[in-house]
Amino acid sequence: MNWITYYKQIYNKISPLTPLYFDCGELCNEKCCQDNGKGMILLPHEDEYINSLTTDFNIVKTNKMNTLFCTGTCKRNTRPIACVIYPLFPYLYEDGRLDLHKDIRGKNNCPLYYDDFEELSLQPLFRLKLFNVFNEMIKNKEVYQFLRMMTDELLTIEKLAK
Numbered sequence: 549m550n551w552i553t554y555y556k557q558i559y560n561k562i563s564p565l566t567p568l569y570f571d572c573g574e575l576c577n578e579k580c581c582q583d584n585g586k587g588m589i590l591l592p593h594e595d596e597y598i599n600s601l602t603t604d605f606n607i608v609k610t611n612k613m614n615t616l617f618c619t620g621t622c623k624r625n626t627r628p629i630a631c632v633i634y635p636l637f638p639y640l641y642e643d644g645r646l647d648l649h650k651d652i653r654g655k656n657n658c659p660l661y662y663d664d665f666e667e668l669s670l671q672p673l674f675r676l677k678l679f680n681v682f683n684e685m686i687k688n689k690e691v692y693q694f695l696r697m698m699t700d701e702l703l704t705i706e707k708l709a710k
Contacts, residue, residue: 565673
C-alpha cells in the first residue's frame with residue numbers, strides 16, 4: 549500500500565475541519581501545542597506521510613507506535629491527525645463499534661474537554677465527518693488493530709483516573 553497517498557487523501561478530508569467554528573487555539577492560547585512535551589501519537593504509517601512534507605517535527609519510533617513532537621508552531625495543514633481531531637479520539641470496541649470520545653489525555657489542557665459552556669460545544673459536522681473518515685479508515689487492518697489497542701489503553705487510563 550502506498551501510505552503517502554493514503555494519508556494524503558485522509559488529510560484532505562479532515563484538514564479543513566475544526567472542533568469549533570473558529571480556531572479553538574484562540575481560547576487557550578494554543579495550550580495543546582505548548583504542552584506538547586508528551587507528543588502526539590501517530591496512526592500506523594502516518595509518519596511516512598508527515599516525513600514527505602516540509603515540517604520540523606521530530607518523530608520517535610517504537611515497536612508499538614510512533615510519537616510526534618513539535619516545536620509548538622506548525623503549518624495547520626501539516627498537523628498530524630491526532631492534532632486535527634483533538635480533543636476527540638476514535639474508540640474502536642471489541643465488537644467493532646466505532647465511536648468518538650473526548651480523549652482523557654486532554655482533560656488537563658483542553659477547555660473543549662468539558663461541557664460547561666454551550667458556546668464551546670464541538671460542532672456536529674466535525675464529529676460526523678470524523679466518524680465517516682474513521683469508519684473508512686478502519687477497513688485497513690493495521691489501522692483497525694491500532695485503534696483497538698489504543699481504545700483498550702484509553703479505557704484503562706479512564707478507569708484509573710476515577
